[in-house]
Amino acid sequence: DGGITQSPKYLFRKEGQNVTLSCEQNLNHDAMYWYRQDPGQGLRLIYYSQIVNDFQKGDIAEGYSVSREKKESFPLTVTSAQKNPTAFYLCASSTTRQPQHFGDGTRLSIL
Amino acid sequence: AQTVTQSQPEMSVQEAETVTLSCTYDTSENNYYLFWYKQPPSRQMILVIRQEAYKQQNATENRFSVNFQKAAKSFSLKISDSQLGDTAMYFCASIHAGNMLTFGGGTRLMVKP
Numbered sequence: 001d002g003g004i005t006q007s008p009k010y011l012f013r014k015e016g017q018n019v020t021l022s023c024e025q026n027l028n029h030d031a032m033y034w035y036r037q038d039p040g041q042g043l044r045l046i047y048y049s050q051i052v053n054d055f056q057k058g059d060i061a062e063g064y065s066v067s068r069e070k071k072e073s074f075p076l077t078v079t080s081a082q083k084n085p086t087a088f089y090l091c092a093s094s095t096t097r098q099p100q101h102f103g104d105g106t107r108l109s110i111l
Numbered sequence: 112a113q114t115v116t117q118s119q120p121e122m123s124v125q126e127a128e129t130v131t132l133s134c135t136y137d138t139s140e141n142n143y144y145l146f147w148y149k150q151p152p153s154r155q156m157i158l159v160i161r162q163e164a165y166k167q168q169n170a171t172e173n174r175f176s177v178n179f180q181k182a183a184k185s186f187s188l189k190i191s192d193s194q195l196g197d198t199a200m201y202f203c204a205s206i207h208a209g210n211m212l213t214f215g216g217g218t219r220l221m222v223k224p
Contacts, residue, residue, distance in 0.1 A: 040219075042215065043214050092212075099146050099158050100212055104153075
């Protein structure tokens with residue numbers, strides 16, 4: 001079945017450590033997105049990519065980095081510069097003017 | 112910048128009754144799309160219903176329907192015959208230029224038995 005796979009489901013980060021969240025889609029969508037969700041809050045856009053080898057900062061990009069080397073993959077790295085990384089992270093993909101399809105999310109916590 | 116506003120942080124409804132969730136948005140465009148997403152406790156984001164702005168007819172999906180008032184920039188979601196499984200956060204969202212989604216802050220709906 002087509003869909004979006006995020007891994008891992010749970011991730012723990014030590015102080016000063018970079019961690020990478022995986023997002024893979026087999027929907028043949030051009031656009032992919034990363035969102036952050038804090039408890040009881042809405043979604044905030046971190047980064048998005050409309051096409052391979054191109055990506056743009058969203059509203060809260062500081063402390064995060066991404067790459068888009070393949071159409072199917074859009075990994076998110078949470079760097080040590082992100083001082084408050086504990087949150088739920090959602091990846092999504094879409095085609096033009098169509099609703100975004102979401103993965104099941106990754107919950108990141110600080111050790 | 113586009114904005115989407117959900118003025119009801121929390122709502123509750125008795126099982127089998129009807130509830131309406133409010134959403135207003137701000138745009139200067141004529142061609143845009145509106146959506147309602149549901150986020151149950153599992154945290155998945157599930158598309159509930161969509162509305163194209165150029166269509167005057169309100170969208171309906173089984174027990175879910177919208178009241179789209181384009182002039183008032185209002186897009187409310189009506190859930191009929193509420194079920195316990197409808198308990199979730201509900202997010203209103205819009206797509207304007209390009210593919211960018213703008214989300215509202217969400218409404219937490221509790222369906223009571």
